[in-house]
Amino acid sequence: MGNTEVKRKAIPKKIRKKVYEKYNGNCAYCGCEMEISEMQVDHVESLYWYGGTDDISNYMPACRACNFYKSTFPLEEFRENLKTIPERLEKEFIYRLSKKYGIVQVTDKPVQFYFETVN
Template identity: 45%
Template sequence: MSVPKRKQLSKAIRLEVLNKYDNHCAYCGCELTYEQLNVDHKIPLYYAEFGYDINYLESMDNYMPSCRSCNKYKTTYTIETFRKMIEKQPDILNRDSSTYRLATKFGVVTPTPHKVKFYFEKVEENLK
């Protein structure tokens, strides 16, 4: 089975997704306009290949408002894999970027490793 084609979303559906977290990216929490909105699949559409219900994957419950950078970086990651990838960034930057290492040496950048909590998780936590 191959990855299903992405469904074209109407403006009304896109607005509903945007409003899901009060015009904020579900991941980083930055404010979004309609023009900046990327509609992400919380469980990637790619998982249809592994037996996930396509009707759920293409439902409002699975649509997440996202900024371009979060959507691009998340790609086909699950939420937990995406979280782990973000948490690894200080080590990756330290390994791969002399600019980052230099900025750290001079105290211009200070890594603050911590567990990542996504914006949608904070919102849902506050609703409880």
């Protein structure tokens, strides 16, 4: 049986630097500041599932948490998954208790990615 996993080639340092500079050292998704050594290069369109390309136009700077949670999902599916987090947290007693005490508040704020808010 053959290996169906996509072999990823290493991204050269000069390309990583360009990806990092796309949003001035911020994660393209949540907007957190990060060092270049902390940045992960996300493929906006997955190589394996969606036929994305291995070039800078398909790269986004991502923090570890966003890159992990986005996984291979397209952007709109990633957005929809983020929207379901409060509903899924409702199953946790500690979350419901935190809401009772006003420590945690749910908002109707739409999920907007950092790269959508900057030029």
